[in-house]
Amino acid sequence: MPFYQKMGKIPRKRHTVFRKEDGSLYREQVMGTKGFSGIQSILYHHNPPTRIEKSKLLEDVKVTYEEQMDLSHRHFYSNKYTEESDAVTGRQYILGNEDVLIGVVNPTKAMDFFYRNGDGDEVVFVHYGSGKVESTFGTLTYNPGDYIVIPIGTIYRVVPDQGTSKLLVVETNSWVTTPKRYRNTHGQLLEHSPFCERDFFGPEKLETHVESSEYEVRTKSRGYMHSHTFKHHPLDVVGWDGYLFPYIFNISDFEPITGRIHMPPPIHQTFEANNFVICSFVPRLYDYHPDAIPTPYYHSNVDSDEVLYYVKGNFMSRKGIGEGSLTLHPSGIPHGPHPGKIEASIGKKETAELAVMIDTFRPLRVVKSARTMEDEEYKYSWKER
Numbered sequence: 001m002p003f004y005q006k007m008g009k010i011p012r013k014r015h016t017v018f019r020k021e022d023g024s025l026y027r028e029q030v031m032g033t034k035g036f037s038g039i040q041s042i043l044y045h046h047n048p049p050t051r052i053e054k055s056k057l058l059e060d061v062k063v064t065y066e067e068q069m070d071l072s073h074r075h076f077y078s079n080k081y082t083e084e085s086d087a088v089t090g091r092q093y094i095l096g097n098e099d100v101l102i103g104v105v106n107p108t109k110a111m112d113f114f115y116r117n118g119d120g121d122e123v124v125f126v127h128y129g130s131g132k133v134e135s136t137f138g139t140l141t142y143n144p145g146d147y148i149v150i151p152i153g154t155i156y157r158v159v160p161d162q163g164t165s166k167l168l169v170v171e172t173n174s175w176v177t178t179p180k181r182y183r184n185t186h187g188q189l190l191e192h193s194p195f196c197e198r199d200f201f202g203p204e205k206l207e208t209h210v211e212s213s214e215y216e217v218r219t220k221s222r223g224y225m226h227s228h229t230f231k232h233h234p235l236d237v238v239g240w241d242g243y244l245f246p247y248i249f250n251i252s253d254f255e256p257i258t259g260r261i262h263m264p265p266p267i268h269q270t271f272e273a274n275n276f277v278i279c280s281f282v283p284r285l286y287d288y289h290p291d292a293i294p295t296p297y298y299h300s301n302v303d304s305d306e307v308l309y310y311v312k313g314n315f316m317s318r319k320g321i322g323e324g325s326l327t328l329h330p331s332g333i334p335h336g337p338h339p340g341k342i343e344a345s346i347g348k349k350e351t352a353e354l355a356v357m358i359d360t361f362r363p364l365r366v367v368k369s370a371r372t373m374e375d376e377e378y379k380y381s382w383k384e385r
Contacts, residue, residue, distance in 0.1 A: 002039055002177070002187035003197055007138055007206040008239030014042055031153060031244060033175060041242025043136060046210055047232040053214075054229040062223040063093050063101065065365040071332055075378030076370055078309075079324035084108040087124075087158035088115050088218070091169055094326060094370040095307060097362050099275040101171040102307060104324075107131075108164050111157040114234050117150070118221030120172035123271065123278060124148040125251075125356055127311055127324070129165025133158055136237050137245045138203025145251040145311075145354075147270070147278075149176055151244050155217055155234050166324070168309050168356060171220075174274030195270075199253040202245050209233035251311075251354065256284035261292050268357065279357040283313070285350050295345035298336030305330050305364045311354040320381055327378070328364060339384050 011018040018026045027048045032040030081092045084106050093103035107129075126146040133140045133148060135156035142148055142165075150156060152175075182193035189196050211233045219226045249270070257267040268279035286294040306329040310321050319338040321327065329335040337345075 002183070002243050003200075004241070004243060005041075005202050005245055006239075006241035007203060008044075008208070008237065010042070010044060010239040010241050018044060020046070026238060031151075031242075033152070033244065038175070039243040041137070041240050041244040043237045043240040046208070046236040046238060047230075049234075051230065051232070052228045053231050054227075056227050058218065058225040058227045060223065061220060061225045063096055064368045065096070066368050066371065069366070071330060072379035073330070073333075073335055074328040074366065075321065075375040076326045076328075076373040077322075077324065077375060078104045078326050078373060079322075080373040082106065084164060086111040087160070087165075087167065092370065093367045094373070095328060095364045095366060097360060097364050099173055099362060100273070100358070100360060101169075102326075102358060102364075103169050103171075103367075104326075105167050105169055106164050107158055107160045107167065110159040113216040113218050114155050114157050115218050115220070116153055116155045117171060118153060118219045120152050120174050121176040121273070122150045122172065123170040123176055124150065125168040125170070125309070127166040127168060129160055129163060129167075131158060131160035131165055133246065134207070134235060135203065135246055136235055137240060138206040140201070140203050140246060140248055142248065143250070147249045147251065148246065149249070149271070150246045151175075154246055156246070170278065170358065172273050172276075176271050176273045176278075179269050179272050179277075194255045194257055194267075195249065195253055199249055201248045206237065206239070207235065208238050209235045251280050251282060251356075254280040254282050256282055258285050259287060260289040261287050262294060262296060263287075265357065265359070275362055276358060276360040279359070281308075281315075281353050281355040281357060283350065283352045283354065286345075286348055293342060293346060294348055294351070295337045295342050298334050300334040301329060301331040301359075303331060304359045304361050306335070307358040307360070307364070309356045309358075311356065313351070313353040313355075315353045315355060320375070320378070328366070331363065338381060 026044040029043045087107040091103045091105045095102045126142050128144050130143045215230045217228045269277050270280045271278040308327045310325045
């Protein structure tokens with residue numbers, strides 16, 4: 001998120017001597033993107049972040065996709081996945097391609113290791129539950145409706161509160177940011193943006209750990225999970241500043257854009273990344289032309305696949321879906337409202353739907369293990385009953 005933040009203790013000038021009370025040096029780490037041409041932050045550690053005691057390859061984590069199926073609309077009941085675990089090892093992936101991997105997880109316990117994604121940023125949407133994310137940049141508290149954006153290379157662990165959280169996880173091989181069209185040349189969000197900087201929250205507090213023991217950091221990179229053991233606590237940062245850090249944006253702070261007639265999906269866009277976007281469907285007033293049809297028109301995804309994750313409410317154009325449903329409408333064939341939904345929407349004043357949409361610009365494939373959650377009849381649900 002391109003605005004400046006500072007936490008903890010830092011020297012007045014970067015790349016200069018910064019000493020501890022005992023006279024030894026803090027260890028400076030520049031954490032940047034795009035080969036020092038993108039956004040970056042500078043962190044100051046008690047210990048060199050390169051000082052590992054043991055490194056090993058843990059496992060192959062590449063997903064297995066189904067063989068080519070017929071081109072059709074798909075529906076998955078993610079609530080059928082009930083395995084409880086931590087926020088990383090319990091991830092059940094459903095869809096993916098070269099740019100993005102989409103899945104769900106039901107964390108009920110704190111991670112007993114730390115984790116970082118070495119391939120790209122992650123976006124974690126909190127369907128329900130609460131807890132905290134402890135990271136090298138500090139601690140964030142999460143609640144229902146939060147998007148948690150975690151930059152590539154950030155070491156973190158998720159500690160859920162008592163009870164179960166349910167998270168929608170979007171792993172990328174790139175960056176994640178707000179849509180360029182909503183920012184001026186300096187990076188500030190514009191007046192017509194559906195959100196502003198006040199709606200984004202970075203870490204609340206920086207907790208510096210100086211304990212010595214054995215700490216495992218697992219790194220996902222290049223299709224494998226790797227393990228690195230440290231003798232010092234990985235969250236040993238005493239201060240940092242810059243533009244790169246994890247942050248939270250709650251879906252309830254998305255201000256919908258409305259019009260006299262039905263507006264296209266880009267008005268719901270919240271984030272963009274390489275070859276895909278994330279959108280938020282939130283409660284809003286319907287179109288106010290006297291003859292408006294509020295429900296979406298039939299449309300063809302000419303060059304994108306559309307994924308919808310249903311959070312709560314009554315989605316205006318669909319039947320047979322519920323909270324936790326995830327649908328895939330692939331490019332190449334049209335899709336649109338179910339029978340009767342167009343007529344039923346005429347004259348309605350507002351919608352109470354809440355959903356997350358992901359549009360990808362390369363075809364998605366279905367993860368084989370997700371087939372147990374599939375509604376096989378969904379592709380026929382547009383037939384008149």
